[in-house]
Amino acid sequence: MIEATFQAIEKYKSSQESYTILSIGCGSGIFEKPFLTKLIELNKSIHFVGIDPKKLKCLKTEEWCQELRTIQPDKFRFKIHPVELEKFESSQSFDIVLLIHSFYYFSEIESSFQKIYKLLGEEGIAIIVIAVKTELREPPYYVNQRLYQRSMLFSDDLDKFFSEHNISVHQKIIESPVNITKCFQKDSQLAKHLLDFIVGANTTYFSPSQLQVLLDYFRTNSQKLESGEIMIPSSISFYYFQNHKEEETEKKEEGGIF
Template identity: 25%
Template sequence: MNITDTRQEMALLNDVAPLEGHRYAACLHTYEAASNQRELIVGWLTDSVIPQLSTDNASFLSVGCGAGELDIEILAAGKEHTSTISYVGLEPDSQQCEKFISRMELAGDQNVRVEAHNTNFEKFIEQRRFDLVLMVHSLYYMDDPAQAIENALNLVNESGRLVILIASNDTLNELSSSFWEMENGASTWFSEDLSKHLEERSIPFERKRIGARLDITSCCEPQSEQGVRIADFIAQVPTAELPPRLRRMIFSYLEATSNLDGGMRWLPHNVDAFTI
């Protein structure tokens, strides 16, 4: 089973519903729980990025913060280094935004100020500039990635940094990129596209590959709701709404491209960290 066969079957579809709302949030939670990527991202930020911030005060802007599962860990690492922190999150989903502010406020203290804005990044207008602007797996969802990067750079102060974490278009992401192209009529950006854009614009950057694994064992277990949620997030579509043949092809593709380690099937879940 290869991606070409799956794309040929996809071409027979008239329409496909994107993964969104409650289903998106539930699938994201299950997907991230099956991967060690988040802890590796936090470790890299703690070791390589946060030590570059001031020990007196620091300001963070998290673009596409979701419910704050990652941000709360970044905040904890920041509090170990910096006395006073301002942490601002942007999230277009209202329920996720509410969860972000609740979670972050509970983790804060008198030296932490937290804000949340329920808006798309494209509509965000802000006069402040930040020490650290974070875009963690959010660039894929921007209508105009090049403009989003320019906007993000304009929000970084003179001594600050823009950090973008984005996947490469490898085996794990071939399904999502295929469905994205079908839904939107255009492909989304991955790390290769970001690297090319920055080089063409002569914008200096550092790139670090963070190697991680995604456990997809449950995707190979019939009737596993966990496996369905992981597959849904990988493909970025509710697979139960797809024709049965295409749905079977997706699960067969995941199994065929996975690695077997004892009783666990896994796919590389790498992410590239760009520091600008």
């Protein structure tokens, strides 16, 4: 994903020496930390803003951001907000807006995109990473429906939205099989954390029979390698598009949503 992100940046903004970057749903920064570190290594100046509704994850992001700030005080500034996209307000616009595996939990696509366009500066780039609905994604899809009475969004939902609203985006499918070997280690805390992450819920509250059904499903849809590792297929859609002010004005005049 990082390689694809840098390719998009190189295409439109390779000559820039400084970037304002917003990460929507930054979490603990699994993607953002190596991405920003590489930008700093390329001697770029960065003003980074991260937002996420989960306060504990924001605290973790603040920790490593402070480390980067200490290493490069003249090149890196940051601010992390424990807030949802709908409630986030900013007086500045951004050169790069990241939505890395955060679209699953948005309640509505159209209003989210309206907010993204509002935050995206002229000629700014929005980068979206979202999973294709494969076998790995079926369990969290149904868990979210049952526990939270909501459906998760996947790449086919965005594809439909882009098509219906005539939005031009670049798309790349990236194959990224997931190693689920640890999931089958009984009484392992690491296995529990991995299952929680995949399912998107606390599996402590699953009954033994529910856990067994889940593991059987993973075993049926996975492949065991000669090395003994168990891999399950997974694909992500990598989208990016640039905010063109003239095109946006034309869409508004034609009655578009932006």
